[in-house]
Amino acid sequence: MADYYSVLGVERDATEEEIKRAYRKMSRKYHPDLAGPQFEEKFKEVNTAYEVLSDPEKRRMFDMGVDPNDPRGGAGYGGGQPFGGFDMGDVFGQFFDAFGGGTGNGPIPRSQPGRDQLEELTIDLRTAVFGAEQHLKFSTYGTCQNCEGTGSEHEEPPITCPTCHGSGYTQKVVRTLLGQMMTSVPCETCQGHGNIFQHPCTQCQGSGRVRTERDVVIPVPGGVQNDSRLRVPGQGEAGECNGQPGDLYVDITVRKDERFTRQGDDLHCWIRVPMTWAVLGHAMEIDSFDGKQQLDIPAGTQPEQTVEIKNLGMTKLNDKDQRGNLIVHINVQIPTKLSDSERSLMEQFAQQQKDEKPVRQSSQPATPQKRGFFSKIKDALG
Structure with missing residues (x-):
């Protein structure tokens, strides 16, 4: 049984958010379109691990030593089926195949659906606030324009395979414990399709699709979160021989802004104002x-x-008609150096505040109500 925690690189007491974050990181790292086709099995392993650990019930079973994805019901851990979890169905299937029973599935259709594709898109905070259409360029499989996705050079329909006569399989002698037997294997002439092209397309070699660069418009919704994943239906890999295309998944990264920070639905910014503005009040303009x-x-x-x-x-x-608020944090700039006239004025002001209650020692931070702004001014002046 695979250790799904090790697959995602998390501890056994990891939270749901830590597991989700680790899955996103690993899925981007090992996605075949990003890392290469050699990582396809690793990518499947990562998806399987997340499927188990993101489901509370499946995770509980796994923590008890039972793999919920094991069709034997965890037989390797003392439970499950007879014969130590040995699948007798596979034995009987091979036995009947040996006597010409075939696979029972028939030839493989040439039209196959395309795979989903994962890409990344970085946007600025303004786009995240209002939403906008963003162009995303990436490499993928697209429909072959030379044959319009049919796979045939002259759009001729395929003919029946002369080797397997349309079954998609041929008989082969294999050695087994019971001696030599006949079994069915995919036809090498038609690769199991049961038919062949007389003139395969020279651009796509009969697959109906070619590697291409695509520019897709991504509708980014207003309010999208950092690390969100958007789904764009039908914009993934083109299917073979005009098969249904896969979907495009886009991981969104919101670039840090120099003026604003997001917290939930609110935006926060910080400004520094002179002491006199804070004392007397002031009207000013800020950016938004x-x-x-x-x-x-x-x-x-x-x-x-x-x-x-x-x-x-x-x-x-x-709710695109509703928005959060802009929260402005005010930092008051208290001067550290004063001219003689400024210091004289501040001393006069401090003298008028002599009846203010002294600051008392406390085990908790002083609140603005207990220790006011003018007390801080006097502290700064010594």
């Missing part, structure tokens, strides 16, 4: 994603106080 906005700093503003501007935050993902 909606343009310049007036900010009224109330008189007596305390350091680290916030002012909230409604409906200038993130668009809410589930």
